[in-house]
Structure formats: structure tokens, C-alpha cells
Amino acid sequence: MGIEVRNIGKQFGAFAALDNISLSINSGELVALLGPSGSGKTTLLRIIAGMESADVGEILLYGAAANNKPAGERNVGFVFQHYALFRHMTVFDNIAFGLTVRPKETRPSKAAIRERVFNLLKMVHLENFHDRYPHQLSGGQRQRVALARALAVEPKMLLLDEPFGALDAKVRQELRRWLRRLHDEIHLTSVFVTHDQEEAMEVADRVVVMSNGRIEQIGTPEEVYHHPANAFVYDFLGNYNEFTGWQENAGSALNLIDYERQTDAPAGAKIVKVFARPHDMDVSKTDTFGGESIAAKVMHINPAGALVKLELERVRNPGLLLQAEISQDAVLAQAIRKSDVVYVRPRATRIFMNS
């Protein structure tokens, strides 16, 4: 086991930043802590790194209790959102820092440090930047230097706090693919914090979805996306449409009240919220669904991407918006244009018992 978090709790005044968190991260795994701001994900990462201490609970790093170990002795490399490079040092000196501060007995020779730094520079593709200062680098380059600096001390674990949060979209995407490839090469136990679900899905082996200091779900990207444990996870992992439906009783057939052929809930039926992803919506210019659909006006068409994104406003309830994503072909074949009225119907829906 790489990192084991047992019943960790942390209060900031009256606010519970972390509430009884338990989590196991296998050695060599790349895990994302995903959640909105204030969910406690960064606090958890900082507690693992030893930059913050937990009020209760235990941290085990490679089987050894780490609660009272200072950050510098945890064998952890930490990467900050805003790089935290030493501005007055060159790239070389930044990367070498962790080695040069070692006491004489364990400090590598000058030549060994040099070799190690240049190997790392090569790995982060910055061979020719060793004598630059941080302010002479772009954001993406700085973050790569920060990563090299963290790796220089040969940590057993790598912790990254929103590592791509301060970068622009394109660099971000490049860098996270690169991080994934790097991880596949060096297999360092890694945990990174992000609020970007796409990033978590793309990079991580497993995703830990957090909110309000609690873990909502732990699973592979596939699991959390396709089998969300609750409404929060479902909501957080993507856009959705919300409908109202009713069931005779739990488990029986679902009827949507929103359909044009209205079916009001009979007395005693259970009213439920029904969710559907935009890409699970069927869209047709003519009502081919026999009234089991919702009439909506096309407000906006965003053609960028593999799927065309339609923004729709319900005809019967103006102000209630719907989103649908359908293929370019379907849009062309039906000649859907702005201001057209179309009929939509969720193909796959999801209900959560506790919502």
C-alpha cells in the first residue's frame, strides 16, 4: 500500500474541512482528488504531504505512521498550483535545491547533482533552459521545472495541488497528457488535486470525488462516470437535464410529467427527480415519439466538437432550458437551425433515491 489515510478529520474553526476521511492508494497508482472548491481536497493533500496536520486520524506512508513526520522526511514530492519556484535561483539551482540542502554525509557530489539535474531537465524537455530564471519561462515551463524539482529528491510519492490550474486551456491539456505518459514511465505513487472533472477523467487511474469534507465516491473514471453513487457525483461529472417523473412505487416504471402528452401523477405516486446527460437526448424535428417528448425551441447551436451542442428552451415552460448533444450528421440531415422547434426525449435517465 502506498498511501493510507485512516479516519482523518480536520476542523477550521467551526468548519469541518475534512470529516472522517479514509482512503487507500496503491503503490504506483495515479489518483485524482476531484471536487469543488471547499470540498477539502487540497487540505487532504496537504495533510498527506505534512504541510498541515490532521485533528484526528492516521496517515500511513508505505506502511509507516507519518503523522508526526515533518514534510521534509516523508519522501514526498510536492507540486504547487502557482509553481512556488525560487525566483532568485536559476532553473538549475531550483531543481538542485533539494539535493544541495542535504547534510554533507548524504549530499551527492557536485558532479552527481549536475548529472541528476540534467537528466531531469531532459525528462521535462527543458535541457537548454538550465541557466534561465523562473520569470523568463512560460507558465507551462515553470510547472515542469517545479515537477523536476520535486522529483530531484527521488520521492516515493508525488503530490500535485491543482498543478495545471494556473495554465491556459491548451497548455493544460498538453501538460496533463505529458504527466500521464510520465507516470506510465516512472510509476510513482501520485495524487493530484483538481476541480476539473475532465482532467481527472483523462489522467487518473482512480478518481476520488469529494464534497463538503467527505468522500462521495471512489472509483475508476469509468465507474464514477457511468455509475455515479449519488446525485452529487452525477452533477459534478457533467452537464445534465432535470425532469420530474413519478413512479407507482420504487422500482416500477418511470413516467415523465414533462412530456407533451401529459401524465399527471396519480395520488399516492412517488415524485422523483429524473436526470439525463445532454448526449443521451434524442432530438427530432417532427414528433416521432408519440407525444412522449418535450417541445423546445433551439436557442443556440454550438457546432465545435464531435457532437453539436444545442441549447433549447421548453415551449410549454419558457425559461426552463434543456441541453442536447447530437451528431453533426443528425443536425445536417434534419436541417436543424436556430429558432426551430424540435422534440426531445431522454434516451437514458437516472434517478437517485436520496435526492
Next chain:
Amino acid sequence: MKSSSTVLPGFRLTLAFTILYLLVIVLIPLAGLFVRSATLSADEFIAAVSAPRVMASYRVTFLAAFAAALINAVFGFLIAWVLVRYKFAGKKLCDTLIDLPFALPTAVAGIAMAALYAPDGWIGKYLAMMGLQIAFNPYGIVVVLAFVSLPFVVRTLQPVLQDLDKDIEEAALGLGATRAQTFWRVLLPHVAPAWITGVTMALARALGEYGSVIFIAGNLPMVSEIVPVIIVSKLEQYDYAGATAVALVMLLASFALLLLVNVLQGWSARRMRA
């Protein structure tokens, strides 16, 4: 830069005011010094500025000012650090106390210090038992100069320490640096430009101080007489030319010193450019 090439309006106007203001407030009075001392012949000038008593006063003034600035370099840093880093009862009060030397007429400080450190004063009494005397000798000068110049160091360092990213400290500690290594190798270089600026301002302030020093220094010729005292005593003897000659030397020396420190500060700030 061509003024028409900047989008910020008012360049010519503000520059004109800047130059006018500097002329009226700073340069013309100083030019007066040159004119006044120019009434002396070269030999007279050299005699006036290099008399043994005057030479001794240069030494006292510069050494005391340097000593005070260095003391404040250390303790001013410490105070700024504590005020920025920690929360404690009475912090606001401490913070306000720092500005007191700015506001207090320095003569008041000098009289108070003289009373305290006099051999029969509250503190002087105990120092006397240990065989130390602060008042009425150069040590007294250092003490009051440290008092009047303290705010400069604290107030220039505070905002910089405030802005210091916690990140870089955590990064250093996380990489295995000790507290001391983190301080010397990471924090200090970040605050050095502001620190140098603050100490320079403290030094400049100490070099020019007069009001508080005269009460505690004892003003013994050759021992604890500062340059301004020499100048005033020359004025009292209607030796205007001699007074301005000494003042001119003091002015040039101070200017050269400040220029040097500014160059040093600029050099260290360039390395820290964000």
C-alpha cells in the same frame, strides 16, 4: 520615451511639476550651500572642513549612524517578522508603537533617553552598577539614532514579508531544507531588496538626525560631537561660510553613500524580478 507614444495621459505636465518641485524643495536650497561656501578660498575651505574637531565629528556621525542602521537591520527585521507572522494580544498596539518615532518631536525622544540613561536614570543606574555608561558618550548617540530610524526598516519590510508566498517556504521545507536553510537560502533573498532599502533609509535618517542627539550625546568635542552640532556652533559664531563648508562635505558624503546603496539595491532587485 516620446510622450506621444504612451497611452497614459499627462506625462509632460506631471514631469514638469516633478522637476519644478524638486528644484524648489530640494535643489535650490542645496545650491545655496554651494554658493555660500564658495565665498571661501580653497585653502580656507580645506582648513574649515578638515580641522581635527570636525574630522572627529565626521567619524562620530558616520559610525553612530552605521551602528544604528545595523542594529535596526537586525531588530527591525525581527519586529517586522513577528508583526507579520504571528497573532498575539497587543499586536495592534505594537504596530502603532513602531510609528511613534515618526511622530514624536525628536527632541522629546532625546530628553527622555537622556533622563533614562543618565548615570542616575532608571536604566542608567543599573548600567552604572555594571560599569557601563550610555548617556553623554557615542553609545548614547547610537541608542537615540536606533530609536528614530527604527520605523524605516520595519515599515519597508512589512509589506514585503506580507506578500511572501507561504508556498516557497513550504516547498523548501518539503524538499528537506532545514528552517535555517529555508531562511537563508529562500526567504532572505526574496526580502533582501526591501531590507536594503529600509536599512538605507534608516541610515539616511540617522545621518541627518540632530534634535535627539544633542540631549544625550553630551557633545564633547572630539568624542561625542556630531557634524550638525559643529555646524550649529559655527553658525552661532556667525561663521556662515565655515558652517556651509562642513555642511557641503556632509551632503556630498551622504549623497555618495546613498547612491552606492541604491545601486546595490537595484542590483539585488533586478535578480528578484518576478
